[in-house]
Every structure is written in C-alpha cells, then in structure tokens.
Amino acid sequence: MKFESATIKDIALKLNLSKSTVSRALRDSYEISNETKKLVLEYAKKINYRPNPIALSLKERRSHTIGIVVPEFSNNFFSQAINGMESIAYSKGYNVIITQSHESYDREVINVEHMAYRSVDGLLISVSVETDNFDHLKKLHDRRLPIVFFDRIVEEIDTYKVVCDNFKGAYDATSHLIKKGFKNIAHIASAEHLFITQKRLEGYRKALEDHNIPIQPELIKHCVHGGKISSEVEEAISSLLSLKKKPDAILSGGDRITTEMLPFLKKFNALKNKIAYMGFSNSDLTDLFTPSLSVIRQPAFEIGQAAMEQLIKIIESKRPILDFTTQTFESSIIIKESTKK
Amino acid sequence: MKFESATIKDIALKLNLSKSTVSRALRDSYEISNETKKLVLEYAKKINYRPNPIALSLKERRSHTIGIVVPEFSNNFFSQAINGMESIAYSKGYNVIITQSHESYDREVINVEHMAYRSVDGLLISVSVETDNFDHLKKLHDRRLPIVFFDRIVEEIDTYKVVCDNFKGAYDATSHLIKKGFKNIAHIASAEHLFITQKRLEGYRKALEDHNIPIQPELIKHCVHGGKISSEVEEAISSLLSLKKKPDAILSGGDRITTEMLPFLKKFNALKNKIAYMGFSNSDLTDLFTPSLSVIRQPAFEIGQAAMEQLIKIIESKRPILDFTTQTFESSIIIKESTKK
DNA sequence: GCTTTAAATGACATCGATTGCGTAAATAAA
DNA sequence: TTTATTTACGCAATCGATGTCATTTAAAGC
Structure with missing residues (x-):
C-alpha cells in the first residue's frame, strides 16, 4: 500500500516542458514567461501538486x-x-x-x-x-x-x-518548611547523577545549613528511576517512616516522585496525621488533593x-x-x- | 550550521571502489568478495557510517x-x-x-x-x-x-x-447513579458533532429511559471546546446549578471536562454538600481527590x-x-x- | 591455445527537486 | 544587414542509496 503524489515530472510531461522550467515556474523565476508560469501554476493546482519534502531535505x-x-x-x-x-x-x-x-x-x-x-x-x-x-x-x-x-x-x-534555578527552588521550599517549624526534613531525590538532582540536593542542604539544622544522611533518599517505578518511592517512604527519629516533613525532588508519594503519605497521615510534604510539581490538579499540595512550580x-x-x-x-x-x-x-x- | 555525515561515496573514494560495490558490500551481497567486504565494513565502522534515511525514503x-x-x-x-x-x-x-x-x-x-x-x-x-x-x-x-x-x-x-464502547460506558455510569438513588442526573458532554459525544449521550439517555426517568433537555450541556476552555465548563455548571430543579448528580462526558469541573463542584459542595459526580477519566490521580472520584476508565x-x-x-x-x-x-x-x- | 563460464566489480539510471550553464530564437542596437 | 543583447527554455549534475545491466578478470574445460 503506497502513497502516490504528483511530481514535477508529471507536470513537465503533461505540458511538454522540461523539469527545470516547471521548477522555475513554480518558484516564480524571472527567467520564465508569464504564459508558461500560468500554465504550470494552473496545472499544478489542478493535480494538487505539492513538492516532496523528502526530496527537498535530501x-x-x-x-x-x-x-x-x-x-x-x-x-x-x-x-x-x-x-x-x-x-x-x-x-x-x-x-x-x-x-x-x-x-x-x-x-x-x-x-x-x-x-x-x-x-x-x-x-x-x-x-x-x-x-x-x-x-x-x-x-x-x-x-x-x-x-x-x-x-x-x-x-x-x-x-x-x-x-x-533548581538550587533556589529546593532552597526556598526547604526554608519554607523550616520556617513552618519542621525540624526533621527528609528529601526524596531523583537519580544521583542527574545535574538537577544535585542542584536540588544542594539547595536542600544549604537551607538546612543556613538555619543551623544538621544534615542527616539517612533522611536523604534517591529514586534511581526518578519515581517511574512506584515501588522505589514506596521503599523510600517506608524506610523514612521506619526510622527511629521519623521525619516531620518530606520534600520531593521531582514531578513523578511527588505524585507517586502522595497515596502513601495520604494513607499514612490518615492514620496519624503527622507528616508535612511538598514537592516539585507542575500538575494542574494539586489544588484538588486533600490536603491541597504545596509545590515548587516551574515556568x-x-x-x-x-x-x-x-x-x-x-x-x-x-x-x-x-x-x-x-x-x-x-x-x-x-x-x-x-x-x- | 549544518550536520555532515559519512556517505557511501566517501567510502568508495577512499577505497577506490565504486558506489555500487560499496553498497553491495554493506548489504552483504553474494556478488562481493570477502576481502572487499571486510575492507568496506571496517572502514564504514571506522568513520561511523550510517545510511541516510532521507535518501532511503526517497x-x-x-x-x-x-x-x-x-x-x-x-x-x-x-x-x-x-x-x-x-x-x-x-x-x-x-x-x-x-x-x-x-x-x-x-x-x-x-x-x-x-x-x-x-x-x-x-x-x-x-x-x-x-x-x-x-x-x-x-x-x-x-x-x-x-x-x-x-x-x-x-x-x-x-x-x-x-x-x-462509549454507549455502554455512559450507560453503565448513568445506571450506577440511578441505582444509587439519584434522580436528576445532568450530563456535561463534549462537542455535539463528535461521534463519541453522540454515543455517550445515547448511553446516558438510554439508561434514563430504561429506568423510566424522563430526559430533561436542560440537564444536558455541551462544551464546544471539549473542556479545553475552563470558562465553558464553569458556565455549564453554573447554569446547571441555577436551575430551579437542580441536578443531584453530574456525569461528565470527557477527560478534560472531568478535571475542569472538579474545582467548581468541590467549591460548591464545600458549602452545601449535595451533588454527586463522576466522569470519563484516565487520570492516575483520581484516588487522591477528596472525595475520591468515581470514573469511567478506558483501556x-x-x-x-x-x-x-x-x-x-x-x-x-x-x-x-x-x-x-x-x-x-x-x-x-x-x-x-x-x-x- | 582458444573458448566457456563464473566471480567480482563498475557505469548508469532512478527517486524528486534545484540550479549552473549553455543555447536557440527574438529583439535591439550599431 | 550585422552584431550584441535579451528572453525563455533545456541539459545535466547534484543530494545518498539501490539495483539493473554491462564489463573485466581469471580460472576451467576441451
């Protein structure tokens, strides 16, 4: 099953002209007489000629x-x-x-x-x-x-x-959490080697530092698949929640991680409402969640x-x-x- | 700024062969001697030759x-x-x-x-x-x-x-609402000329008929942009809510309409919790809403x-x-x- | 030693469009 | 009338790869 389409050659054959003439007529070259141009243009229109972009690309x-x-x-x-x-x-x-x-x-x-x-x-x-x-x-x-x-x-x-400004986004979000009174702020980050992961992690760290809160490595989790695999987010959260000193807030480092972690946290908080959370997210639906979600939103x-x-x-x-x-x-x-x- | 890439010609020139020979060697033709093939293949690999798909398409x-x-x-x-x-x-x-x-x-x-x-x-x-x-x-x-x-x-x-089966999807959803005891079920549908809109509308109507509920035309609204424009959804809803006999349930006829109508209904229900709603939606987040959203989900x-x-x-x-x-x-x-x- | 035959390779047209160059015919200038 | 100059067009190469049809080369057969 093939898709056939009119070519310059068809026009040339029909009008008894050369391909060059037809090509030039179509491109309105000064070298071509008005009558010829008119003939070509009319016939091209009639057979619905379109230049082949593949040929042009070549x-x-x-x-x-x-x-x-x-x-x-x-x-x-x-x-x-x-x-x-x-x-x-x-x-x-x-x-x-x-x-x-x-x-x-x-x-x-x-x-x-x-x-x-x-x-x-x-x-x-x-x-x-x-x-x-x-x-x-x-x-x-x-x-x-x-x-x-x-x-x-x-x-x-x-x-x-x-x-x-991923550094600033994470810095501001972390600062917000600190100002709200949270002390044990966890960070679920994306894959370590990603540049934006590093920047966001830096922002998180710097905010803690600037507010004299010690950085606790066990509060930093990485999702190697960026949250694409639901279980990695679940693991990150459950390992955070099984810490002796549980986090009182969680910052998510990526859109996917944010939406993936919500059901787990919602379930957890339904039992004992304790953990605040926010994350990077450009979803349009965050207001509809309960609680409505605080986000870092990128333009x-x-x-x-x-x-x-x-x-x-x-x-x-x-x-x-x-x-x-x-x-x-x-x-x-x-x-x-x-x-x- | 152009993107240059190795061609068969480059190989032919370098090895002092013709283009045809090179082409055949690359495609492992029986006509080509093993030594020549080896030469060509090696050099092709060395200069990272890739056939030009544009030329191939042509x-x-x-x-x-x-x-x-x-x-x-x-x-x-x-x-x-x-x-x-x-x-x-x-x-x-x-x-x-x-x-x-x-x-x-x-x-x-x-x-x-x-x-x-x-x-x-x-x-x-x-x-x-x-x-x-x-x-x-x-x-x-x-x-x-x-x-x-x-x-x-x-x-x-x-x-x-x-x-x-859009008819059945709408029929089942409407039937569900009826069985739940709702009597005034509104339908916010997408553009009228769409075939799926018609089918869904038919399903909605048939369900009402089969349960001996009269169809009220004022309860059927169409969004000509399929919910892409938030205001059309808002208008549909506010006109439904301003009816003397308000609907007690709303069925949305498309993904976009579903998510667009949620904030309005949520706000309305926060004041006087009265209206049930469900809709076509393939969103993964519907469980996170409050109330969690009943949906018609398509595979x-x-x-x-x-x-x-x-x-x-x-x-x-x-x-x-x-x-x-x-x-x-x-x-x-x-x-x-x-x-x- | 001459012919047959197979193996290995090259020349060239093709796909659709563009474009530099050449040239016949028509017109203008000398 | 002769020469110069336009005008209007065609030829052929090009882009990258494929495939048909030669052509060359060498080995084999008699």
Missing part, C-alpha cells in the same frame, strides 16, 4: 523540522514545555516531531539518532533518568547538529541550556519557549556560535495545606 | 516511521494510548513521530499534511474537537495512505477503527496497541484491504466516594 540538507525528546508526556512539566516549544516553532515556520524516552537510555539513543538521521534541523532534549553517558549527544554535537538542553541538562556539552511553558528560541537562533546563525549561555528561570513556591504545621 | 518510498496525531498529551487517555502504540511499533521495527492538534482544526490539518508529505508509512489519529470536516483525511485516504482512527473516530472514512494502552497493530497490518499488506472492522473495547466503571449518596 537536496537542501534541511527539513524545517525540529526534534524534541522528553522522558514522558504524562509528566506535566514536559507537556507544558512542549507546548511552549511548539508555539515558538510554529510562529517561525518550523514543524516539530516529538518522542518520549520513557526514562530509558536505550530508547533515548534510538530516538535521538532516528531524528538526527531523519534530518531534523535541530534537537531539544531533556535527558532520561538513566542517561549518564552522553556519547550519543556528543557525537551529534561534534557533527554540528544544533542541540539545546532544557531542564535535565548535560553539563559537559557546550551549547545553550535552559533551566530552572515550563516559558522554559520551552526559551529553549526553542535558542535552538532556532543556532540553526539560523550563519557562523558558528561560540559564546553559549545558560538561561535560568525562577520557580515559584506555592504554599497550600500540605505544609501546614 | 528511493524506497517508505520510511518505517508512523505518524500519530492526538489532541493533547496532557490528557492521560492520549498519553497512555501513545505508550501502547509505541510499544507495538518499536517491537515491529517502526519509529513513531507524534504531534498534538491542541484541539485545533487548522493545526490538525497542518500536522497531518506535514506527516503525510514527510513520508510516514501510516497515520494514527484521534481528531480534534473542532474537526467536523474530514477532507484533509479523506484526501490522504483516497491516495491510499494507511490510516487508523482511534477514540475520536471518523465514521465516514472506511478503514480500521478502534474505540471504547487506553490496549486501545493504542490495537490501533497500531491494525495500522501495521494495512501497511504491510500486499493487497488492498477491503473488509475493515471496528474494534471495540470495554471501559470499566470504578466506583469511589464522589458518587456516594
């Missing part, structure tokens, strides 16, 4: 298409970021194609290569939680495929990056927009860009009931 | 890539369906590219055409809420681009379709899998398929607190 070595790779659509941060990216891309005449890595390194490599070799003009990516080897991206970067990182950025590749849409703008800047730049910058957005702390004393 | 007129168009990623039904589609596609050696229509007809047309002309081998689509003209799809279907519809299907195009992942399987069947079929079928899945009613009497 010839021009660009596709006006931008590839986006995110871990998961179901994470609201990413779907919002994608919406921001699309809004800019469309306004500048680019199409986007989007894939999910499902937090899998292997899938990410396949998706990235598929896109690169399918001639995307550039790549926007937030790496999977499993990714701690960046050769697949370095290789493309070395070959000068324009790449912009957002959110889960890769430090060691020199290009534009767009992030949230995902704006981050997406900024990343796409930077990428198009690279793509359309005539000369190699040398002074890449990292754009940082502020997250906002939204206080609700889940962190009430 | 030549072979297929891309091993499947296009998916959904209204919105943030709707869990769709992100789950996409996951199902990906699982099948990857296992059969296809890649997928995904776009959102954002419930916009214009965007849908652009996305569909972009994909078709970029040589996707087939298309999986659930149409936008705005789409009531299907020419863009008919055109491609007539040109024999394999298309499979899922969820929001297009009746008038003859191909495989995969849906949920989105399985629907996605089935749709992808059908599509690949069309793509790989040697002869045109004439007897297209519509596959129907059962949804499940999950009863929680929001429909307690």
